[in-house]
Structure formats: structure tokens, C-alpha cells
Amino acid sequence: MTKNMTIDSSATDLGRPSDSVPAKCDPSPADTSSKAPSSGQTPSSTQKASPRGLVNEQTLGASTQCVHSGEQRQKAEGSITAPIYAASTFTFESTDALLRFVNGEDDREEYGRYGNPNEKSVEAKLAALEGAESAILYSSGMSAIVGLLMAKLSSGDEIVFFDQCYHRSREFCAKHLSRFGVVTHQVPTGDFEALEAAITPRTKMLVSESPTNPHLTTIDLEKFVAVGKSNEVETLIDATLATPFNIKPIAYGVDYVLHSATKYLGGHNDLLAGVICGRNEQLESVRSLRGVLGGVNSPHNLYLLERGLKTFALRMQRHNENGLAIAQFLESHPRVERVYYPGLKSHPSYETAAAQMRGFGGLITFSVKDADWKATSRIVDAAKIPRIAASLGGVESLIEQPLVMSYYHCTPEDRARFGIADNMIRMSCGIEDTDDLIADLKQALQA
Numbered sequence: 488m489t490k491n492m493t494i495d496s497s498a499t500d501l502g503r504p505s506d507s508v509p510a511k512c513d514p515s516p517a518d519t520s521s522k523a524p525s526s527g528q529t530p531s532s533t534q535k536a537s538p539r540g541l542v543n544e545q546t547l548g549a550s551t552q553c554v555h556s557g558e559q560r561q562k563a564e565g566s567i568t569a570p571i572y573a574a575s576t577f578t579f580e581s582t583d584a585l586l587r588f589v590n591g592e593d594d595r596e597e598y599g600r601y602g603n604p605n606e607k608s609v610e611a612k613l614a615a616l617e618g619a620e621s622a623i624l625y626s627s628g629m630s631a632i633v634g635l636l637m638a639k640l641s642s643g644d645e646i647v648f649f650d651q652c653y654h655r656s657r658e659f660c661a662k663h664l665s666r667f668g669v670v671t672h673q674v675p676t677g678d679f680e681a682l683e684a685a686i687t688p689r690t691k692m693l694v695s696e697s698p699t700n701p702h703l704t705t706i707d708l709e710k711f712v713a714v715g716k717s718n719e720v721e722t723l724i725d726a727t728l729a730t731p732f733n734i735k736p737i738a739y740g741v742d743y744v745l746h747s748a749t750k751y752l753g754g755h756n757d758l759l760a761g762v763i764c765g766r767n768e769q770l771e772s773v774r775s776l777r778g779v780l781g782g783v784n785s786p787h788n789l790y791l792l793e794r795g796l797k798t799f800a801l802r803m804q805r806h807n808e809n810g811l812a813i814a815q816f817l818e819s820h821p822r823v824e825r826v827y828y829p830g831l832k833s834h835p836s837y838e839t840a841a842a843q844m845r846g847f848g849g850l851i852t853f854s855v856k857d858a859d860w861k862a863t864s865r866i867v868d869a870a871k872i873p874r875i876a877a878s879l880g881g882v883e884s885l886i887e888q889p890l891v892m893s894y895y896h897c898t899p900e901d902r903a904r905f906g907i908a909d910n911m912i913r914m915s916c917g918i919e920d921t922d923d924l925i926a927d928l929k930q931a932l933q934a
């Protein structure tokens with residue numbers, strides 16, 4: 488017993504639109520320096536003032552959006568922070584009230600799997616940040632990928648994806664979607680001729696990360712979208728590593744943008760979540776399937792995510808600064824063989840990254856000169872500030888050797904195929920002081 492729960496980033500509310508109060512401030516339009524083309528999808532919220540009182544949310548700067556977008560200006564009991572609605576179900580005062588809801592006259596909650604006030608406000612904040620009409624939250628990034636692909640694909644359909652990607656996304660497509668009769672084709676990352684050649688009349692979606700994990704290759708989004716549009720195939724970009732602070736794929740015409748919110752959006756290594764952004768109409772079936780499959784966040788988790796998002800733009804500035812400074816330091820170090828970082832001119836996709844991205848993020852992969860896997864682990868072990876752990880995008884710097892972390896159980900042939908070398912180290916630069924991180928890496932590289 489649910490109704491269409493598609494939200495609009497400008498129109499979401501916590502159930503009582505009439506409670507919204509007019510804005511007392513009209514913040515001046517902030518940084519609109521995004522290099523995204525203006526020909527992209529225009530979110531509906533750019534055209535009207537938000538009922539929450541934030542005029543023209545899409546032209547506000549990222550920090551203002553982080554702090555205010557999606558939120559009711561006046562919350563219960565005057566609380567400045569969002570109350571945690573710890574409810575799995577929502578009561579109706581009468582059968583009349585229930586009838587108003589089922590007839591679509593009353594926009595409110597019914598049952599936690601279909602929605603929750605905390606979820607609505609975080610979804611609206613994320614949609615505003617992404618410049619999207621709508622956002623759908625999931626309990627993890629993987630849950631978001633699975634939710635989207637399961638909603639959009641049927642037996643006999645095909646998808647094509649660029650081969651550099653998070654290994655579990657590859658695993659889901661290759662091992663599990665295939666069980667439902669969906670065929671996946673992998674083509675070399677950034678090879679648009681191969682992408683086009685792999686499209687058949689049954690192809691329903693083109694999938695890529697940008698930048699990719701862990702090789703940090705940036706995809707030319709204009710070309711990616713052009714291939715999709717000319718073949719009438721939808722496009723999905725997993726922009727987890729870029730974040731909406733550094734790139735807005737929807738402005739390029741990408742249909743679906745996905746993030747593991749576990750990473751930079753949450754930002755504190757303390758939660759798992761995922762989100763898909765896109766157009767209301769295209770996301771309708773996705774939201775509806777989520778209501779069937781579940782995979783939603785608890786209100787407590789949503790509160791943590793909202794709290795993390797308040798400082799997202801600020802944190803990204805430091806992640807970008809640290810990432811670039813450390814990548815440059817590593818590139819100049821005699822023990823380092825190669826550095827993969829989108830902001831370095833030596834990266835093969837640098838020109839694309841420089842044209843599309845506002846900053847390059849905090850993730851760096853590098854290889855150690857003349858080192859076997861043990862010599863490489865000694866460097867990882869010698870680092871005192873970054874902690875040895877999987878994941879990325881949190882305030883704490885993390886370091887790992889992909890060989891003994893995510894790819895340990897792969898065959899050497901598969902590792903070679905995925906471009907994972909024994910002497911590779913991946914570092915997620917947190918928000919610690921740049922000089923401290925560089926000094927620490929300097930001493931670790933002597934190990």
C-alpha cells in the first residue's frame with residue numbers, strides 16, 4: 488500500500504509542507520565555476536524557489552547546499568538538527584487520514600521500507616548537491632548498484648562497462664546478473680570505439696566509474712553520453728571517487744549517477760550507504776523496486792550521513808589539496824615507480840580530468856620501484872599516520888596494498904588482467920595536515 492514516492496529536490500518535505508517558513512536570508516549565488524556544459528539536464532529545482540526557503544538551490548555553493556538543502560527550516564520543537572524518526576511504521580489518526588494518503592492527497596510516511604522523514608531530507612540534500620531531480624538512498628553503494636540494475640534490466644538485456652572498476656561491481660555483473668539472463672560486455676576503459684562496437688540492439692545500459700578505482704582513469708563524459716544517446720542506451724556513472732563536489736555527471740547528460748556514500752559523502756568511516764541520482768521519471772521503477780527489496784538505511788544511519796554531509800564540501804577541499812600535494816611528492820620520490828592520480832600531467836587521462844573536474848580527490852595509487860610484494864608491505868607497515876584498511880574518503884587517511892587486501896584471493900592471471908601489481912599501494916588521503924602526511928610517507932619510503 489504505497490504510492491509514487493518520487494521526490495523533487497526542491498519539493499521534499501517532512502510531511503507538513505505548510506510548516507515551512509520563508510527564508511530570512513538570500514545567500515548570494517556562490518561558486519558556479521563548474522566546467523560542466525550547460526547543455527546537460529536541468530533539474531526542475533533550478534526553475535523555482537524551494538518551499539524550504541532556499542531560493543534557487545541549484546545556484547547555491549556546495550557548502551551552503553551541504554548545510555541547508557533538503558532540510559525543513561523549522562524542525563520539530565525548534566531543534567536545529569533533524570530529529571531522528573526512529574520509527575518502522577507511521578500511524579494514521581483515522582481511516583479518513585489513511586484514505587487521503589492512499590488517494591495521493593496527503594504526502595506523508597507509511598512504512599519504513601518505503602520512506603522515512605530522515606531519508607527524505609538526506610535524499611533531497613544529495614539531489615541538490617548532484618544537480619539532480621531525484622536521489623534514492625540505499626544501505627550501501629553495492630545495494631544501490633544492484634537496486635538500479637535489477638530495476639532496469641530484464642532477461643535477454645545486455646550492458647557494456649569499462650573494465651577498470653570496483654571489483655564487487657564487476658563480480659555482480661559477471662557472476663550474478665548473468666544468472667538472470669543479462670549479458671555483460673567489458674571493454675577497455677576509455678576505448679570509445681570498443682564501447683560502441685560492443686553495443687547491440689539488446690544493450691540497455693553503458694556503465695563506467697569516473698575516476699576509476701584503483702587506476703584513477705577519468706572518463707570523457709561528453710563522449711560517453713554521446714555514445715549512449717546516439718544508440719538510445721542509458722548511461723550510468725559511478726562517481727564515488729569524484730563526488731558531486733568535483734564533478735556533476737548529470738550536467739553532461741548522464742542518466743544515472745551512483746555514489747558509495749560510505750566514502751566521501753559520509754566521510755567519517757563510520758557508516759555504509761549508497762545513492763543513485765537521476766530524473767524522477769527514470770527513477771520511478773528503481774524507487775518502487777527498492778520498496779520491495781528493502782536495502783534501506785536506519786534513521787540513525789541517515790542522521791549520521793546528514794551530519795557528515797554538513798561538512799562534505801569543506802572536507803573535499805582538504806582531500807583535494809592533500810591528494811594533489813601527496814601525489815606530486817610521490818611522483819618526485821626516487822623510490823616511486825609510477826603514480827596514478829587524475830591531477831598529475833603524467834596520468835593518461837589528465838586532460839580529461841583537468842577539463843571536467845574541479846579537484847581530483849584524495850585517492851592515490853602508486854607503485855614502488857624495484858620492490859616485490861614484501862618490500863612493498865614494509866612501506867605500508869612503516870606509515871604511522873595512515874591506517875591499514877580498505878575503503879576511502881574518510882577523514883582518517885588509509886593505506887593498503889591491493890594485492891593483500893581486495894585482490895588477495897584472485898589468481899595471478901586475474902590480477903594481471905585487472906592491472907593489480909604486487910608493488911602497488913593505494914592511499915586514501917584524509918584531512919590531516921599535508922606536511923604531516925608527507926613527512927610520514929617520506930620516512931615510510933625508507934623502510
Ligand SMILES: Cc1ncc(COP(=O)(O)O)c(C=O)c1O
Binds near residue numbers: 747
Ligand atoms: C567506486 C566504488 N563503487 C562502489 C563501491 C561499493 O560501495 P559500498 O562499499 O558502500 O557498498 C565501492 C566500494 O569501495 C567503490 O569503491
